[in-house]
Amino acid sequence: MGNIAAAIEALSAQLGEKVSTSDTVRTHHGQNETYFAAMPPDAVVFPECTEDVVTAVKICAQHTCPIVPWGVGTSLEGHALPVRGGVTLSFERMARVLDVSQSDLVARVEPGVTREALNEELRATGLFFPIDPGANATLGGMAATRASGTTAVRYGTLRDNVLAMTVVMADGRVIKTGTRAKKSSAGYDLTALIVGSEGTLGVITELTLKLHGQPEAIAAAVCAFPSVDAAVDTTIQAVQLGIPVARMELVDALSMRCINAYSNTNYPEEPHLFMEFHGSEAGVAEQSETLEALAAEHGGRGFQWTTRTEERSKLWAARHTAYWAIKAMWPGRHGMSTDVCVPISKLSEAIAAARADVEAHNLPGPIVGHVGDGNYHVLLLSDPKDPSELDTAKAIARRMAEHAISLGGTVTGEHGIGMGKMDLLKQEHGEGVSVMASIKRALDPDNLLNPGKIVQIN
Amino acid sequence: MGNIAAAIEALSAQLGEKVSTSDTVRTHHGQNETYFAAMPPDAVVFPECTEDVVTAVKICAQHTCPIVPWGVGTSLEGHALPVRGGVTLSFERMARVLDVSQSDLVARVEPGVTREALNEELRATGLFFPIDPGANATLGGMAATRASGTTAVRYGTLRDNVLAMTVVMADGRVIKTGTRAKKSSAGYDLTALIVGSEGTLGVITELTLKLHGQPEAIAAAVCAFPSVDAAVDTTIQAVQLGIPVARMELVDALSMRCINAYSNTNYPEEPHLFMEFHGSEAGVAEQSETLEALAAEHGGRGFQWTTRTEERSKLWAARHTAYWAIKAMWPGRHGMSTDVCVPISKLSEAIAAARADVEAHNLPGPIVGHVGDGNYHVLLLSDPKDPSELDTAKAIARRMAEHAISLGGTVTGEHGIGMGKMDLLKQEHGEGVSVMASIKRALDPDNLLNPGKIVQIN
Numbered sequence: 067m068g069n070i071a072a073a074i075e076a077l078s079a080q081l082g083e084k085v086s087t088s089d090t091v092r093t094h095h096g097q098n099e100t101y102f103a104a105m106p107p108d109a110v111v112f113p114e115c116t117e118d119v120v121t122a123v124k125i126c127a128q129h130t131c132p133i134v135p136w137g138v139g140t141s142l143e144g145h146a147l148p149v150r151g152g153v154t155l156s157f158e159r160m161a162r163v164l165d166v167s168q169s170d171l172v173a174r175v176e177p178g179v180t181r182e183a184l185n186e187e188l189r190a191t192g193l194f195f196p197i198d199p200g201a202n203a204t205l206g207g208m209a210a211t212r213a214s215g216t217t218a219v220r221y222g223t224l225r226d227n228v229l230a231m232t233v234v235m236a237d238g239r240v241i242k243t244g245t246r247a248k249k250s251s252a253g254y255d256l257t258a259l260i261v262g263s264e265g266t267l268g269v270i271t272e273l274t275l276k277l278h279g280q281p282e283a284i285a286a287a288v289c290a291f292p293s294v295d296a297a298v299d300t301t302i303q304a305v306q307l308g309i310p311v312a313r314m315e316l317v318d319a320l321s322m323r324c325i326n327a328y329s330n331t332n333y334p335e336e337p338h339l340f341m342e343f344h345g346s347e348a349g350v351a352e353q354s355e356t357l358e359a360l361a362a363e364h365g366g367r368g369f370q371w372t373t374r375t376e377e378r379s380k381l382w383a384a385r386h387t388a389y390w391a392i393k394a395m396w397p398g399r400h401g402m403s404t405d406v407c408v409p410i411s412k413l414s415e416a417i418a419a420a421r422a423d424v425e426a427h428n429l430p431g432p433i434v435g436h437v438g439d440g441n442y443h444v445l446l447l448s449d450p451k452d453p454s455e456l457d458t459a460k461a462i463a464r465r466m467a468e469h470a471i472s473l474g475g476t477v478t479g480e481h482g483i484g485m486g487k488m489d490l491l492k493q494e495h496g497e498g499v500s501v502m503a504s505i506k507r508a509l510d511p512d513n514l515l516n517p518g519k520i521v522q523i524n
Numbered sequence: 525m526g527n528i529a530a531a532i533e534a535l536s537a538q539l540g541e542k543v544s545t546s547d548t549v550r551t552h553h554g555q556n557e558t559y560f561a562a563m564p565p566d567a568v569v570f571p572e573c574t575e576d577v578v579t580a581v582k583i584c585a586q587h588t589c590p591i592v593p594w595g596v597g598t599s600l601e602g603h604a605l606p607v608r609g610g611v612t613l614s615f616e617r618m619a620r621v622l623d624v625s626q627s628d629l630v631a632r633v634e635p636g637v638t639r640e641a642l643n644e645e646l647r648a649t650g651l652f653f654p655i656d657p658g659a660n661a662t663l664g665g666m667a668a669t670r671a672s673g674t675t676a677v678r679y680g681t682l683r684d685n686v687l688a689m690t691v692v693m694a695d696g697r698v699i700k701t702g703t704r705a706k707k708s709s710a711g712y713d714l715t716a717l718i719v720g721s722e723g724t725l726g727v728i729t730e731l732t733l734k735l736h737g738q739p740e741a742i743a744a745a746v747c748a749f750p751s752v753d754a755a756v757d758t759t760i761q762a763v764q765l766g767i768p769v770a771r772m773e774l775v776d777a778l779s780m781r782c783i784n785a786y787s788n789t790n791y792p793e794e795p796h797l798f799m800e801f802h803g804s805e806a807g808v809a810e811q812s813e814t815l816e817a818l819a820a821e822h823g824g825r826g827f828q829w830t831t832r833t834e835e836r837s838k839l840w841a842a843r844h845t846a847y848w849a850i851k852a853m854w855p856g857r858h859g860m861s862t863d864v865c866v867p868i869s870k871l872s873e874a875i876a877a878a879r880a881d882v883e884a885h886n887l888p889g890p891i892v893g894h895v896g897d898g899n900y901h902v903l904l905l906s907d908p909k910d911p912s913e914l915d916t917a918k919a920i921a922r923r924m925a926e927h928a929i930s931l932g933g934t935v936t937g938e939h940g941i942g943m944g945k946m947d948l949l950k951q952e953h954g955e956g957v958s959v960m961a962s963i964k965r966a967l968d969p970d971n972l973l974n975p976g977k978i979v980q981i982n
Contacts, residue, residue, distance in 0.1 A: 212709040239955050241953070241959055243956065244934075245933055247899075247932070247933040249897055249899065250936065250937060251938050251940040252934045252935055252936050252953065253941055253960050254717060254960045255716045259716065262711070278766060279764045302627050306650065308803070345766070407706065409704040411627035439706045441706075474705070475703055475705040476708035476710045478710050482709040497699045499711070502714070507966065508965065520712070
């Protein structure tokens with residue numbers, strides 16, 4: 067009997083019906099949202115508490131069986147694929163909000179809680195968890211990939227919004243990485259080390275998250291610009307002025323064409339900024355008016371803003387439907403999302419180069435960007451019937467990442483490394499990757515935790 | 525010849541006059557700001573560039589000679605004391621601001637630049653670096669201890685304001701921990717690992733820092749409260765409402781008595797909040813008025829606020845002179861600052877227990893607090909002629925830290941572990957400390973970098 071089979075036998079003996087080897091369950095946990103081939107694990111364990119995870123990790127350690135944590139499978143670089151087989155830990159039974167403190171603006175949750183479920187639970191409290199990566203991902207998964215999204219410009223990423231975690235290490239030790247205090251100088255920042263480690267250093271079994279007060283008022287705004295440069299320059303000035311924009315989204319001309327076709331709207335087919343402001347009634351009005359003036363200085367046209375819920379939804383519908391509008395424009399094509407992040411002063415240059423590259427290769431590639439952070443995505447649409455198109459898309463994505471490095475940026479703003487960007491991580495970090503490998507070796511010497519992701523150690 | 529002497533000989537041969545063994549220089553670098561005995565290093569190296577640091581680290585590694593980085597010596601837990609002798613790296617010759625980007629709101633600096641020197645350099649740009657720990661510390665030192673201070677409630681700590689660093693590792697490898705991009709999901713967060721590592725994992729030789737736009741308007745405010753509870757409850761409500769307070773400082777009744785005596789003022793001898801608001805003219809007016817209303821609900825009296833520079837300085841003078849006012853009230857006494865941080869809902873309880881403990885032991889112990897973060901300091905004043913008083917002060921500080929742990933807080937909000945709180949770190953982090961030790965062993969197996977701080981590995 068191989069080591070994995072032995073581990074599964076021992077797991078079943080200890081954890082009973084929490085272990086599944088059914089084809090349906092395995093297949094479900096072998097899928098991913100991007101172009102990697104499906105890869106089912108040998109078994110799926112459904113832990114119900116930290117102690118179950120400790121049991122699973124210890125048994126797997128004893129049998130040298132790989133372990134891959136799984137949230138809901140929305141990651142975009144193949145993070146949760148069991149490339150060496152073994153056991154997937156699925157957190158669907160650990161999806162409770164454990165407590166919420168209104169005084170401390172803190173929630174303690176299990177890793178399987180999704181961000182929408184948490185916000186549903188918070189609705190009556192006057193608090194919310196602001197990070198919004200688009201997908202309704204689990205909070206464990208979002209922490210593991212250091213996710214962010216449209217609101218990061220105001221509220222930061224998961225790095226900034228996790229106070230503490232309970233983590234099961236590769237040898238079964240359980241640590242708490244922090245406390246409920248808002249800040250600490252107590253030793254190495256284990257919270258920050260685990261956030262973004264993609265399940266390779268430890269398994270997150272509980273999170274203490276920062277919450278924020280629901281703003282008294284929210285304003286939404288939209289404006290067309292004659293060029294990406296003009297939209298970016300407007301954003302730079304807004305950031306310099308310290309305007310606390312809550313969302314600042316660039317949607318390029320091609321995306322706007324898709325949106326018009328999909329939603330039967332007639333926005334000018336030009337780059338647009340979609341904005342959101344959080345604050346007091348007077349505060350969001352002032353922010354909207356300041357942005358309107360800044361936009362006008364840069365040739366912005368048709369600036370509209372509103373604080374009324376229904377009109378806000380209507381205004382932002384274009385941005386929210388962008389992904390579906392793009393998919394509908396090229397039905398049957400596979401979408402692959404790039405994800406680089408550059409210093410904002412280089413954003414126009416980066417986007418222009420990406421646009422030229424995409425057009426030179428004749429692939430559809432609309433662009434949306436979290437422009438306040440210098441982070442943007444090209445959705446590269448390839449025809450699954452022509453495999454060379456996927457290769458073209460991958461090559462474009464690689465050139466974008468390399469260009470981002472040369473501009474002082476990073477190969478991933480929010481999607482992570484997974485198995486898709488390990489060589490790009492080396493290009494970006496150089497010797498830093500050998501330091502990452504030293505840490506991985508120190509904490510998981512047998513390479514059991516999500517092996518084959520971020521860094522290769524054997 | 526011992527290993528340290530051999531290292532110094534080799535260093536002198538390679539680095540010439542950048543190495544000093546003079547008594548004056550060694551004595552200066554053996555001092556500290558708190559109760560630890562002076563401890564001069566065997567030699568001091570004054571590197572002028574990263575390559576000098578690499579040379580020094582490699583020579584020290586070859587001779588197993590300890591290396592301790594040094595900024596300006598303002599740390600408060602004996603961080604820079606060479607407890608095993610060896611060589612101190614003093615960064616006074618690496619004190620240049622290398623570049624400032626107004627579009628990206630980023631500055632690249634050498635580690636010996638102090639925060640005041642950086643802000644001086646930034647004055648004409650419309651940008652500033654907001655973190656203010658009180659002392660005019662170096663930015664390298666502030667990063668090493670994860671410093672923060674009065675503005676952390678709005679701008680975060682050094683954890684949140686360092687984008688990237690150049691770091692020389694124990695074996696002489698040079699890494700760059702990040703890029704100029706505002707966010708990244710590229711692998712383990714080496715920036716966050718080095719920030720707060722107190723020179724034990726690597727030597728910082730360059731920092732890329734986030735800057736902020738100088739606010740259009742600044743308002744200062746002050747208000748007296750009938751109790752610490754009332755001041756804390758006002759703060760909690762302000763935070764829940766999402767008011768972006770820039771500073772929120774609690775000064776207790778005893779401190780106010782010292783301030784009145786020192787500055788010839790006549791504030792009520794009651795707990796006070798000193799506040800600062802950053803924003804637009806209308807924004808800071810609105811924030812001030814909202815706080816005034818909240819304070820009134822909690823019995824606040826004499827709320828004053830102003831945006832005029834001179835009046836702001838006058839209003840905040842009390843807070844700014846608190847340390848000197850306290851020292852003047854008990855001349856000749858030695859001040860030892862405690863530094864715990866608790867969830868804000870527990871702050872009143874923590875302060876009340878600390879106050880009772882201090883009074884039961886008959887030591888002067890005024891309290892100031894960064895109340896928006898739940899972080900407070902008791903300045904315990906002991907008579908150097910009666911050594912038992914220092915022991916009493918240490919015991920009180922220990923009980924405060926243990927109480928903070930029991931309240932879900934941390935043993936240090938911003939001063940760090942150094943050599944003063946290593947056992948408390950174990951109480952707070954438990955098994956987490958063994959993970960920290962694994963990391964230290966992996967990155968510095970010979971324990972050369974600031975040995976005897978944070979974690980003991982041999």
